[in-house]
Amino acid sequence: MSAGRTPAPRAKSPDKRRVILDAAVRVFARQGFHACRVSDIADEAGVAYGLVYHYFGSKDEVLDTLFLERWNVMLALIREVDAEAIPVRDKLRAIASFIIDSYRHDPDLMKVIIVEVTRAANSFGQTHIGQIREAYELIGGIVTEAQAEGVFKAEIEPRFAAMAFYGAIEQLLTGWIFGLLPQGEEQFERAKWLVVETVCGGLEAGAGEQPILR
Amino acid sequence: MSAGRTPAPRAKSPDKRRVILDAAVRVFARQGFHACRVSDIADEAGVAYGLVYHYFGSKDEVLDTLFLERWNVMLALIREVDAEAIPVRDKLRAIASFIIDSYRHDPDLMKVIIVEVTRAANSFGQTHIGQIREAYELIGGIVTEAQAEGVFKAEIEPRFAAMAFYGAIEQLLTGWIFGLLPQGEEQFERAKWLVVETVCGGLEAGAGEQPILR
Amino acid sequence: MSAGRTPAPRAKSPDKRRVILDAAVRVFARQGFHACRVSDIADEAGVAYGLVYHYFGSKDEVLDTLFLERWNVMLALIREVDAEAIPVRDKLRAIASFIIDSYRHDPDLMKVIIVEVTRAANSFGQTHIGQIREAYELIGGIVTEAQAEGVFKAEIEPRFAAMAFYGAIEQLLTGWIFGLLPQGEEQFERAKWLVVETVCGGLEAGAGEQPILR
Amino acid sequence: MSAGRTPAPRAKSPDKRRVILDAAVRVFARQGFHACRVSDIADEAGVAYGLVYHYFGSKDEVLDTLFLERWNVMLALIREVDAEAIPVRDKLRAIASFIIDSYRHDPDLMKVIIVEVTRAANSFGQTHIGQIREAYELIGGIVTEAQAEGVFKAEIEPRFAAMAFYGAIEQLLTGWIFGLLPQGEEQFERAKWLVVETVCGGLEAGAGEQPILR
DNA sequence: GATGAATGAGATTTCATTCAT
DNA sequence: TATGAATGAAATCTCATTCAT
Numbered sequence: 001m002s003a004g005r006t007p008a009p010r011a012k013s014p015d016k017r018r019v020i021l022d023a024a025v026r027v028f029a030r031q032g033f034h035a036c037r038v039s040d041i042a043d044e045a046g047v048a049y050g051l052v053y054h055y056f057g058s059k060d061e062v063l064d065t066l067f068l069e070r071w072n073v074m075l076a077l078i079r080e081v082d083a084e085a086i087p088v089r090d091k092l093r094a095i096a097s098f099i100i101d102s103y104r105h106d107p108d109l110m111k112v113i114i115v116e117v118t119r120a121a122n123s124f125g126q127t128h129i130g131q132i133r134e135a136y137e138l139i140g141g142i143v144t145e146a147q148a149e150g151v152f153k154a155e156i157e158p159r160f161a162a163m164a165f166y167g168a169i170e171q172l173l174t175g176w177i178f179g180l181l182p183q184g185e186e187q188f189e190r191a192k193w194l195v196v197e198t199v200c201g202g203l204e205a206g207a208g209e210q211p212i213l214r
Numbered sequence: 215m216s217a218g219r220t221p222a223p224r225a226k227s228p229d230k231r232r233v234i235l236d237a238a239v240r241v242f243a244r245q246g247f248h249a250c251r252v253s254d255i256a257d258e259a260g261v262a263y264g265l266v267y268h269y270f271g272s273k274d275e276v277l278d279t280l281f282l283e284r285w286n287v288m289l290a291l292i293r294e295v296d297a298e299a300i301p302v303r304d305k306l307r308a309i310a311s312f313i314i315d316s317y318r319h320d321p322d323l324m325k326v327i328i329v330e331v332t333r334a335a336n337s338f339g340q341t342h343i344g345q346i347r348e349a350y351e352l353i354g355g356i357v358t359e360a361q362a363e364g365v366f367k368a369e370i371e372p373r374f375a376a377m378a379f380y381g382a383i384e385q386l387l388t389g390w391i392f393g394l395l396p397q398g399e400e401q402f403e404r405a406k407w408l409v410v411e412t413v414c415g416g417l418e419a420g421a422g423e424q425p426i427l428r
Numbered sequence: 429m430s431a432g433r434t435p436a437p438r439a440k441s442p443d444k445r446r447v448i449l450d451a452a453v454r455v456f457a458r459q460g461f462h463a464c465r466v467s468d469i470a471d472e473a474g475v476a477y478g479l480v481y482h483y484f485g486s487k488d489e490v491l492d493t494l495f496l497e498r499w500n501v502m503l504a505l506i507r508e509v510d511a512e513a514i515p516v517r518d519k520l521r522a523i524a525s526f527i528i529d530s531y532r533h534d535p536d537l538m539k540v541i542i543v544e545v546t547r548a549a550n551s552f553g554q555t556h557i558g559q560i561r562e563a564y565e566l567i568g569g570i571v572t573e574a575q576a577e578g579v580f581k582a583e584i585e586p587r588f589a590a591m592a593f594y595g596a597i598e599q600l601l602t603g604w605i606f607g608l609l610p611q612g613e614e615q616f617e618r619a620k621w622l623v624v625e626t627v628c629g630g631l632e633a634g635a636g637e638q639p640i641l642r
Numbered sequence: 643m644s645a646g647r648t649p650a651p652r653a654k655s656p657d658k659r660r661v662i663l664d665a666a667v668r669v670f671a672r673q674g675f676h677a678c679r680v681s682d683i684a685d686e687a688g689v690a691y692g693l694v695y696h697y698f699g700s701k702d703e704v705l706d707t708l709f710l711e712r713w714n715v716m717l718a719l720i721r722e723v724d725a726e727a728i729p730v731r732d733k734l735r736a737i738a739s740f741i742i743d744s745y746r747h748d749p750d751l752m753k754v755i756i757v758e759v760t761r762a763a764n765s766f767g768q769t770h771i772g773q774i775r776e777a778y779e780l781i782g783g784i785v786t787e788a789q790a791e792g793v794f795k796a797e798i799e800p801r802f803a804a805m806a807f808y809g810a811i812e813q814l815l816t817g818w819i820f821g822l823l824p825q826g827e828e829q830f831e832r833a834k835w836l837v838v839e840t841v842c843g844g845l846e847a848g849a850g851e852q853p854i855l856r
Numbered sequence: 857g858a859t860g861a862a863t864g865a866g867a868t869t870t871c872a873t874t875c876a877t
Numbered sequence: 878t879a880t881g882a883a884t885g886a887a888a889t890c891t892c893a894t895t896c897a898t
Contacts, residue, residue, distance in 0.1 A: 016878085032336030034248050037871060048880040050875085059872065111335065119333045121325065121391050122246030133394055143417070152417045156408055163389045164382035164412045171381020172374065177335050180347055181373060194370055198378045202416025203357070203366045230861080251888060262863040267890065269861095444857085460764030462676050465892060467860095476859040478896085487893065539763065547761040549753065549819050550674030561822055571845070580845045584836055591817045592810035592840045599809020600802065605763050608775055609801060622798055626806050630844025631785070631794045658882080679867060690884040695869065697882095 017055045020045045021069075024062045029108035033063055033116045033124075063124060067117045070109060071131050074098060078138045088146040093196045095139065096169055103173050104188050111177045114170060136162050165199050231269045234259045235283075238276045243322035247277055247330045277338060281331045284323060285345050288312060292352045302360040307410045309353065310383050317387050318402050325391045328384055350376050379413045445483045448473045449497075452490045457536035461491055461544045461552075491552060495545045498537060499559050502526060506566045516574040521624045523567065524597050531601050532616050539605045542598055564590050593627045659697045662687045663711075666704045671750035675705055675758045705766060709759045712751060713773050716740060720780045730788040735838045737781065738811050745815050746830050753819045756812055778804050807841045 023045035027036045038059050042049050056062045081094045103110040117124040118132065125132065140162035146152035152161070172191050175181035237259035241250045252273050256263045270276045295308045317324040331338040332346065339346065354376035360366035366375070386405050389395035451473035455464045466487050470477050484490045509522045531538040545552040546560060553560065568590035574580035580589070600619050603609035665687035669678045680701050684691045698704045723736045745752040759766040760774060767774065782804035788794035794803070814833050817823035 030336075032334075035336060038873085039871085049882090050873090050880055051878080053873070054878070115333055115335045119329055119388060120246075121329050121388075122244075122249060125392065129392060129394075132392070136389075136394060146417075150419060153411075153415075153419050156412060156417060157404075159389075159395060160386065160405065160408050161412060161417055163385045163395065164409060165417075167381040167383075167385020167388070168378035168413075169381075170385065171377045174333060174335075174381070175350075175373075175377045178339065178343060178346070180343075180350060181377065190371075191374065194374050195378055197367075198370060198375060198416075199382075199412060200416050200418050201367075202412075202414050202418075203360075203370060203375055204414050204416075205364060205367050252890080253888090264864060264890090264892080265862055267892095268863095271890095273889070458764075460762075463764060466894085467892085470860095477861090478859055478894090479857080481894070482857070543761055543763050547757055547816060548674075549757050549816075550672075550677060553820065557820060557822075560820070564817075564822060574845075578847060581839075581843075581847045584840060584845060585832075587817075587823060588814065588833065588836050589840060589845055591813045591823065592837055593845075595809040595811075595813020595816070596806035596841075597809075598813065599805045602761060602763075602809070603778075603801075603805045606767065606771060606774070608771075608778060609805065618799075619802065622802050623806060625795075626798060626803060626844075627810075627840060628844050628846050629795075630840075630842050630846070631788075631798060631803055632842050632844070633792060633795050680869085681867090692869090692871080692885060693883055695871095696884095701868070 016045075016047055016051060020047060020052055020055060021062065021066060025066060025106070025108045025112060028063065028066075028112040028116060033059075033112075060124075063112070063116060064127065066109065067113055067124065067128060068131065070102070070113060071128070071135070074102070075131070075134055075138070078135060082138060082142055088142060088149075088151055089196060089200050091142050092139075092165060092200065093192065096195050097192050099169050099173070100188050100192050103176065104185075107176070110173055114173055114177070118170065136166060139166060161199075165195075168195050168199060230259075230261055230265060234261060234266055234269060235276070235280060239280060239320070239322045239326055242277065242280075242326045242330060247273075247326075274338075277326070277330060278341065280323065281327055281338065281342060282345065284316070284327060285342070285349070288316070289345070289348055289352070292349060296352060296356055302356060302363075302365055303410060303414050305356050306353075306379060306414065307406060310409050311406045313383050313387070314402050314406050317390065318399075321390070324387055328387055328391070332384065350380060353380060375413075379409075382409050382413060444473075444475055444479060448475060448480055448483060449490065449494060453494060453534070453536045453540060456491065456494075456540040456544060461487075461540075488552075491540070491544060492555065494537065495541055495552065495556060496559065498530070498541060499556070499563070502530070503559070503562055503566070506563060510566060510570055516570060516577075516579050517624060517628050519570050520567075520593060520628065521620060524623050525620045527597050527601070528616050528620050531604065532613075535604070538601055542601055542605070546598065564594060567594060589627075593623075596623050596627060658687075658689055658693060662689060662694055662697060663704070663708060667708060667748070667750045667754055670705065670708075670754045670758060675701075675754075702766075705754070705758060706769065708751065709755055709766065709770060710773065712744070712755060713770070713777070716744070717773070717776055717780070720777065724780060724784055730784060730791075730793055731838060731842050733784050734781075734807060734842065735834060738837050739834045741811050741815070742830050742834050745818065746827075749818070752815055756815055756819070760812065778808060781808060803841075807837075810837050810841060 020041065024041045027040050027044050030036075031040065038052055039049055041059075041062065042052050045052075052059075052062070056065065077098045078095055081091050084091070099110075117128055119125060136159070140158040143152060143156075143158035143161045143165075147154050147158065172181065172195060176183050181187070234255065238255045241254050241258050244250075245254065252266055253263055255273075255276065256266050259266075266273075266276070270279065291312045292309055295305050298305070313324075331342060333339060350373070354372040357366060357370075357372035357375045357379075361368050361372065386395065386409060390397050395401070448469065452469045455468050455472050458464075459468065466480055467477055469487075469490065470480050473480075480487075480490070484493065505526045506523055509519050512519070527538075545556055547553060564587070568586040571580060571584075571586035571589045571593075575582050575586065600609065600623060604611050609615070662683065666683045669682050669686050672678075673682065680694055681691055683701075683704065684694050687694075694701075694704070698707065719740050720737055723733050726733070741752075759770055761767060778801070782800040785794060785798075785800035785803045785807075789796050789800065814823065814837060818825050823829070
């Protein structure tokens with residue numbers, strides 16, 4: 001999961017802008033966006049107060065940048081997956097994997113995105129509603145397609161199905177973030193399978209099962 | 215869905231405390247907890263500034279009260295449902311119904327609970343982690359039981375299943391809150407069925423279906 | 429040292445006004461005038477909030493009352509002593525005794541008077557400047573007289589001498605109030621002698637001493 | 643009486659920190675610590691509101707700084723004097739002189755120290771009890787020594803004597819602060835002699851006198 | 857007399873943002 | 878680029894005082 005870093009405009013110093021961004025992730029994750037001060041970010045980054053404002057127009061812009069950087073990578077991934085000629089299950093599995101891997105690689109960043117943006121209906125969630133909607137719609141499109149092919153039941157509206165799928169994943173991350181679910185390589189891998197199995201095959205015992213060996 | 219209101223110790227004035235609480239719900243929902251001032255609540259309630267502090271120790275306490283009042287009703291409902299001798303599907307359906315009905319009856323309150331508490335990992339979510347965990351565990355217990363009875367697949371950990379189920383519901387509410395999903399009586403009723411059908415029967419076409427007529 | 433209580437207008441209930449006044453002394457002494465709230469006084473007195481305002485026009489008035497009640501008793505004592513035909517030393521000794529006994533009988537009240545009034549140059553000290561000045565002048569008068577009689581040196585201005593004398597006493601109380609000097613019956617008695625001996629006879633060894641046996 | 647100012651690390655701007663401190667002295671003296679607002683200090687200093695908080699953590703800290711700055715200079719002076727091989731009278735005279743000169747040079751600062759700290763048993767007096775006690779003990783030590791040398795009477799406890807001495811001085815300042823005693827160069831000089839003469843030689847006419855010519 | 861809910865002015869403190877260097 | 882002093886608009890919370898009962 002290579003981050004969305006621009007190819008370093010000039011190979012000069014340790015790229016203070018990036019340093020600030022990375023520091024912001026840690027600070028936002030630790031204290032929350034509202035509870036932290038711009039100076040906390042500067043301190044964490046080891047730079048002067050005003051430098052944050054040299055690179056970013058405001059505190060908000062720092063979070064905006066962080067969110068978009070990552071969210072766009074996810075949108076690209078979903079589009080890519082969507083274009084492939086593979087079974088739905090594999091598509092959904094790829095998406096779940098990407099999100100869970102994102103958390104594995106940078107739990108702080110995903111925590112910030114989920115806690116401060118994705119559900120923040122009155123602040124950043126509203127600002128980025130377009131990007132967020134895009135993800136849901138892309139997933140919804142995959143469901144629609146699967147229904148057309150007869151692989152998915154037709155009576156479940158794609159939009160609702162997409163929300164249920166994405167919501168299940170986000171809730172797993174929430175469980176990890178809150179320390180309510182056990183974490184670890186094994187857990188992450190298992191979670192990928194579980195969420196797809198649950199949403200596609202259902203929790204009920206019966207013919208729906210696919211004896212996947214992982 | 216009888217609210218957690220105490221039977222009004224004295225029927226004198228319009229119970230200012232309740233008036234403030236109800237006003238707070240509207241204000242928190244409209245502007246968000248952080249973006250609103252205590253005076254906004256007082257204004258909305260039509261009372262003087264200081265009265266908010268007469269009844270509540272702080273702005274935080276207002277939200278705490280709101281959350282606990284409702285969340286405890288939900289916990290009671292889940293426990294009640296859990297005790298009944300009915301099929302798992304019915305139990306999960308009852309829970310989904312309760313949450314969705316809660317949103318139908320008071321969308322502002324549910325918005326506040328989800329946006330400001332349930333996912334607010336650095337603030338109120340942390341404060342009420344115990345109550346929140348309780349809900350997940352109760353649902354997890356229902357899954358465990360269903361697995362013991364052979365109704366649910368054994369290979370999906372109950373805790374993960376519970377999170378997926380609850381996450382799917384909360385995401386539907388989030389969709390309504392953000393205006394991404396259509397709302398209305400019909401939609402709410404359908405959503406109850408959808409979420410249970412998705413999680414229990416799975417999205418995939420096949421034997422898992424229960425041709426429920428609703 | 430009977431307090432300046434009015435002869436109880438009606439012998440009815442436990443005289444709430446007095447109860448409030450006594451409670452205020454304890455609260456002012458414990459927390460300081462500024463740090464305590466009117467409700468603290470009411471709580472300490474075991475009466476309702478508003479009753480304080482039934483008897484007193486304001487929080488200030490409570491302290492004013494407390495101060496005047498006691499200070500006037502002291503002024504009366506000084507005048508009385510002044511009128512007697514006894515040696516200066518005995519007069520000063522009587523005054524020192526009265527103040528120290530006042531502290532012995534009600535340390536809280538004296539603490540309040542000294543801390544909140546006597547040195548509070550910008551608040552109550554200013555309000556009661558007249559009463560306070562009166563005390564200093566009466567003492568100054570005693571010194572003047574002693575000088576006229578040739579008992580006291582003539583080159584020390586009476587006003588300065590009066591301040592030194594009163595200041596020495598008040599500082600002893602301050603030492604007790606701050607817990608810097610040991611307290612107790614014996615200490616109090618000794619203090620009465622010490623302060624007079626110091627100011628009249630001086631600290632220096634020599635002929636000035638009066639081998640008083642106490 | 644060189645103030646406790648650090649030698650100005652950088653001579654750049656008019657050292658806003660110092661400007662604020664000096665302004666605070668004037669404001670505290672004029673209105674009293676409790677009756678003034680932080681904005682009054684800022685206004686008096688001609689700086690923005692927030693700058694006070696840039697340099698000081700709180701309103702309290704401003705007063706703490708003011709007190710300690712000056713009090714420590716006094717403690718140093720007393721220690722210095724104590725170490726010299728001069729008569730007690732000269733030692734006490736030096737201390738009285740220092741305090742009175744402090745008032746002469748900056749009456750506002752001494753007013754603040756006496757009114758807001760030295761007698762404020764429930765607030766700042768308590769905070770700085772250690773520093774305050776130190777002064778009394780040093781003076782007490784001087785008395786003890788004088789007694790050992792036979793210069794001072796042995797039957798007056800040093801601690802009490804120290805309090806009487808310091809209290810007499812502080813009361814003179816209080817007299818000036820309240821406008822009860824005449825001020826002026828001549829008065830200040832005379833006061834230095836008076837207080838020492840009173841406490842050492844006593845008010846009584848007789849052998850105790852030292853015909854000092856000043 | 858007695859109660860305590862209700863009022864609202866005002867104080868401290870915070871902190872995003874600007875800007876001179 | 879980089880710094881951090883300086884700004885000042887808010888926001889929370891306190892609490893003396895009022896007043897209907």
